[in-house]
Amino acid sequence: MREETLLVHAGRHISDDYDFVNPPVIRASTVLHKSAEDMMNRAMHERDMIEDKIPYGTYGTPTHHAFYKALCALEGKNAAGAWAFPSGLAACTIPLLAFLKAGDHALLIDTIYGPTREFAEEVLRRMGVEVEFFAPSVGADIASLFKANTALVMLETPGSHTFEMPDVPAIAKACQEKGVISVIDNTWATPLFFKPLDVGVDVVIHAATKYIGGHSDLTMGVVICNAKTWPQAYRTFVQTGQTTGCDDIYLAYRGLHSMAVRVKAAAQSTKQIIDWLLQREEVERVLWPALPTDPSYPIWKRDFSGATSLFGVVFKERYANKLAPMIDALKIFGRGYSWGGFESLLIQSYGTRNQTPMPFERMVRIAVGLENPVDLIEDLNQAFNQLPH
Numbered sequence: 382m383r384e385e386t387l388l389v390h391a392g393r394h395i396s397d398d399y400d401f402v403n404p405p406v407i408r409a410s411t412v413l414h415k416s417a418e419d420m421m422n423r424a425m426h427e428r429d430m431i432e433d434k435i436p437y438g439t440y441g442t443p444t445h446h447a448f449y450k451a452l453c454a455l456e457g458k459n460a461a462g463a464w465a466f467p468s469g470l471a472a473c474t475i476p477l478l479a480f481l482k483a484g485d486h487a488l489l490i491d492t493i494y495g496p497t498r499e500f501a502e503e504v505l506r507r508m509g510v511e512v513e514f515f516a517p518s519v520g521a522d523i524a525s526l527f528k529a530n531t532a533l534v535m536l537e538t539p540g541s542h543t544f545e546m547p548d549v550p551a552i553a554k555a556c557q558e559k560g561v562i563s564v565i566d567n568t569w570a571t572p573l574f575f576k577p578l579d580v581g582v583d584v585v586i587h588a589a590t591k592y593i594g595g596h597s598d599l600t601m602g603v604v605i606c607n608a609k610t611w612p613q614a615y616r617t618f619v620q621t622g623q624t625t626g627c628d629d630i631y632l633a634y635r636g637l638h639s640m641a642v643r644v645k646a647a648a649q650s651t652k653q654i655i656d657w658l659l660q661r662e663e664v665e666r667v668l669w670p671a672l673p674t675d676p677s678y679p680i681w682k683r684d685f686s687g688a689t690s691l692f693g694v695v696f697k698e699r700y701a702n703k704l705a706p707m708i709d710a711l712k713i714f715g716r717g718y719s720w721g722g723f724e725s726l727l728i729q730s731y732g733t734r735n736q737t738p739m740p741f742e743r744m745v746r747i748a749v750g751l752e753n754p755v756d757l758i759e760d761l762n763q764a765f766n767q768l769p770h
């Protein structure tokens with residue numbers, strides 16, 4: 382099946398006796414067992430994740446498992462298991478707990494999502510993990526940063542706010558050669574435009590709050606693992622009590638069905654808006670890897686089958702710390718965090734703790750939604766009039 386078809390159908394078969402298109406929403410903690418023996422059997426298998434033998438609500442419901450099956454189908458033949466978390470950030474941090482212990486060395490890309498970086502710098506270091514950051518341009522040279530105790534490399538592509546793309550296949554290969562676990566936050570591309578498990582990455586993360594949910598009405602993260610990492614990851618997810626409410630799972634699964642059309646429509650509008658921005662004399666640069674002038678374009682063209690609707694805009698130097706009146710004047714773009722929903726958003730960029738020097742004081746990040754792009758351009762046009770000339 383092609384991906385659009387998979388998005389509609391994957392995970393939908395609950396059982397031969399269940400004829401509805403959608404899975405039921407089962408709000409569940411307690412599962413009733415047929416007998417003492419059934420109870421004992423299910424308890425013994427609780428860590429095997431046999432979905433028709435779920436012993437308790439924290440192991441998921443048929444709705445969860447429909448969603449997990451769909452996620453695995455989308456990530457390709459190397460996907461062995463998926464799990465959901467109450468936020469994208471939890472999906473970024475819990476897998477690190479699964480694979481790291483005191484005395485290990487962990488390498489994280491310098492452009493990682495700020496709160497993930499904070500977790501590494503504060504929680505992992507407190508646990509006794511040696512945490513080091515590396516430049517997104519590292520490529521196969523990541524091997525030169527490996528130490529005897531290097532256990533994990535974490536990537537994100539493109540970088541939060543700065544949009545540089547690392548060479549994921551080269552880094553994954555170096556990790557495989559040294560038995561280092563590789564993890565990637567792939568939220569920007571969605572499984573539609575990049576499948577990291579296919580190029581040798583071990584663990585894929587998506588903030589489902591963004592394009593998967595797609596309607597700004599839930600927070601969720603998902604993790605999809607290959608066969609090598611799934612058993613250890615799954616045990617940690619269960620041991621740390623990671624569970625998500627069934628209503629949110631239902632919404633995320635529902636969002637998945639329309640993700641292809643939403644993402645492609647928003648990407649088309651994005652191209653139109655970027656073309657307009659590039660004509661504006663106030664704009665110095667647009668950060669979107671699918672632009673042929675972008676330094677990451679060769680990697681994007683080689684590894685990705687599309688680009689999504691989140692990008693950065695760098696204004697000319699004279700606008701440093703002077704963007705607020707323009708941002709305040711916006712009428713259609715919302716001033717709000719997050720992205721991947723149906724509504725367009727614009728925020729002033731901020732540096733998190735990146736070491737990459739970027740002029741964040743004259744940068745904004747735009748998330749294009751599903752409005753008519755002409756209305757969005759008109760909104761930007763009237764807001765640009767508020768910039769000091």
Ligand SMILES: Cc1ncc(COP(=O)(O)O)c(C=O)c1O
Nearest residue numbers: 468469470494568588590600601
């Ligand atoms: C790249 C990336 N990863 C993870 C997250 C975290 O997702 P959530 O907001 O659901 O915690 C975000 C949120 O903005 C993000 O941009």
